[in-house]
Structures are given as structure tokens and as C-alpha cells.
Amino acid sequence: MSKSKYQNVSTISMTVKHCSQCQQQFGCGAGTGNCWCMSFPPIMAPTIEQDCFCPSCLGEAINNRIESLVEDNGMESFQRLAEPYRNQSKLIQNVDFTIEDGLHVFSKWYLIKQGKCCNNGCSNCPY
Numbered sequence: 001m002s003k004s005k006y007q008n009v010s011t012i013s014m015t016v017k018h019c020s021q022c023q024q025q026f027g028c029g030a031g032t033g034n035c036w037c038m039s040f041p042p043i044m045a046p047t048i049e050q051d052c053f054c055p056s057c058l059g060e061a062i063n064n065r066i067e068s069l070v071e072d073n074g075m076e077s078f079q080r081l082a083e084p085y086r087n088q089s090k091l092i093q094n095v096d097f098t099i100e101d102g103l104h105v106f107s108k109w110y111l112i113k114q115g116k117c118c119n120n121g122c123s124n125c126p127y
């Protein structure tokens with residue numbers, strides 16, 4: 001236990017892990033109750049515990065999973081799951097968008113969160 005009350009929050013007990021997909025090193029805050037993955041959609045949770053991914057691989061895995069979830073359960077039930085996240089102001093790279101050729105491309109997750117088609121011809125449009 002640290003004696004200092006003024007320890008920088010970002011350095012508190014982040015566990016160093018290696019991504020099971022790309023082997024990249026990343027910090028996991030699971031033990032602190034405050035990990036970056038908590039702002040991610042909760043659809044990969046059972047896998048996260050056994051098998052941690054770095055933020056970019058996890059975002060990619062989530063968006064791949066969305067496709068099969070929508071296929072299995074239908075768009076409407078998935079939209080209900082996504083709705084509480086609609087007003088999340090902070091967009092997360094690889095979860096809400098990816099950067100392709102220097103351009104921001106909204107992900108399926110982001111577009112489903114919006115609840116309807118924006119008619120902008122998004123390349124990931126799920127509607």
C-alpha cells in the first residue's frame with residue numbers, strides 16, 4: 001500500500017498485460033474498478049476476463065461481433081442494448097470510429113447507437 005494520498009490516479013495499480021491478439025503491451029485497470037474497457041460496449045465481457053485484448057483489438061473484436069449479434073437477434077434488440085450509450089460524448093477509436101486513409105469512419109456500433117440511418121452513405125451503414 002502506498003503512503004501517499006496524492007498519487008497520480010493514472011499510475012494506480014494498472015496491471016501490465018499483453019494483448020492476446022497482437023501481443024502489444026497495455027495497462028489494465030480491472031483490479032481498480034476503473035478500467036478503460038468499462039466505457040466500451042459490454043458485449044465482449046465474458047471473453048475479456050479470460051482473454052484480454054488491447055484497446056484497438058478489443059474495438060475491432062466488438063465491431064466484428066456486432067455483425068453476428070445483429071444477424072442472430074435482429075437489429076431492434078441490438079438497438080435496445082445500444083441505446084443507453086447514445087449520449088456518450090466521448091468517441092472511442094476502434095469502437096466508435098476507425099481511421100482509414102486519414103479519414104474518420106464511423107463504426108457499426110456508433111451508427112447503431114444513433115438509432116437510424118443518417119443518409120450519408122456511411123461505409124459501415126448497418127441499415
Ligand SMILES: [Zn+2]
Pocket residue numbers: 019020021022023024053054055056057058
Ligand atoms: Zn491488440
